[in-house]
Amino acid sequence: MTENDMTSLNFDEVQPERNIYKMGANQEVALSTENLKVSYGNKVALTDADLQFERFKITSLIGASGSGKSTFLRSLNRMNDDVATVDGQIMYRGLDINSKDIDVYEMRKHIGMVFQRPNPFAKSIRENITFALKQHGLRDKAILEERVETSLKQAALWDEVKDDLDKSALALSGGQAQRLVIARAIAMQPDILLLDEPASALDPISSSKVEDTLLDLKDKYTIIIVTHNMQQAARISDYTAFFHLGKVVEYDETRKIFTRPKVQLTIDYVNGNFG
Numbered sequence: 001m002t003e004n005d006m007t008s009l010n011f012d013e014v015q016p017e018r019n020i021y022k023m024g025a026n027q028e029v030a031l032s033t034e035n036l037k038v039s040y041g042n043k044v045a046l047t048d049a050d051l052q053f054e055r056f057k058i059t060s061l062i063g064a065s066g067s068g069k070s071t072f073l074r075s076l077n078r079m080n081d082d083v084a085t086v087d088g089q090i091m092y093r094g095l096d097i098n099s100k101d102i103d104v105y106e107m108r109k110h111i112g113m114v115f116q117r118p119n120p121f122a123k124s125i126r127e128n129i130t131f132a133l134k135q136h137g138l139r140d141k142a143i144l145e146e147r148v149e150t151s152l153k154q155a156a157l158w159d160e161v162k163d164d165l166d167k168s169a170l171a172l173s174g175g176q177a178q179r180l181v182i183a184r185a186i187a188m189q190p191d192i193l194l195l196d197e198p199a200s201a202l203d204p205i206s207s208s209k210v211e212d213t214l215l216d217l218k219d220k221y222t223i224i225i226v227t228h229n230m231q232q233a234a235r236i237s238d239y240t241a242f243f244h245l246g247k248v249v250e251y252d253e254t255r256k257i258f259t260r261p262k263v264q265l266t267i268d269y270v271n272g273n274f275g
């Protein structure tokens, strides 16, 4: 979809035949959005986003290009502050992290983000992990070393790089670099990890390593991942939200979205009829 399509978008096209899963009493909600609406200038890119994310689960955000997935994900980390107007609430531990008085820098320690293109710093592998930790005041060498090892292990990269920690991260393959960026994010010990198509720039083997890594991480982290790859969504996620033209059309357990979705648009999308 082009920007022009979106500009002329009539939101009424998406009928309120929505099916939005709500967590039950015994499910712990790590993050939720209420009436989230994002506009770039006078162009509304996302509206009516009410989603709850269960703790220690993986949730996939799927939908055609331009449907608002990245817009939604970036808002959860306040990455849209400078480019968009974000209305509505994003509740995290009883706080609305979309409110003006939130310390965004502090919030990002709890909610980490990984982007589509691996973006390691032009520093050593070790420094990629320790850089932000030092900026946040961590100085103890033993603790820093421990964080380097633990986060690289959690990101399933340790065995490949343990003898090269002082070498430049720019020498890593795309898949290794992406796992390093994941290690860098988890070294901050966040609660929630947001990933925007983290495997789409990778070859199939690297991509499957990133998938395995995410599956290993969900014991400790709540993961929200944007993916265009429906097999990937089906393989790794517990919940799936289907976005279409700036709205969440259906949100449910992944197996339901892929085997018996309730909304016709979802049926068409998962069957590959558009997008």
Ligand SMILES: Nc1ncnc2c1ncn2[C@@H]1O[C@H](COP(=O)(O)OP(=O)(O)OP(=O)(O)O)[C@@H](O)[C@H]1O
Binding pocket: 002, 003, 006, 040, 045, 063, 064, 065, 066, 067, 068, 069, 070, 071, 072, 083
């Ligand atoms: N910084 C921006 N300024 C203006 N419009 C934007 C900006 N970022 C996104 N948009 C528009 O908002 C709409 C939703 O874009 P978004 O990037 O969220 O879609 P997406 O679902 O992530 O798509 P893709 O699958 O291609 O990544 C699109 O029409 C896009 O052109």
Ligand SMILES: [Mg+2]
Binding pocket: 069, 070, 071, 196, 226
């Ligand atoms: Mg996107």
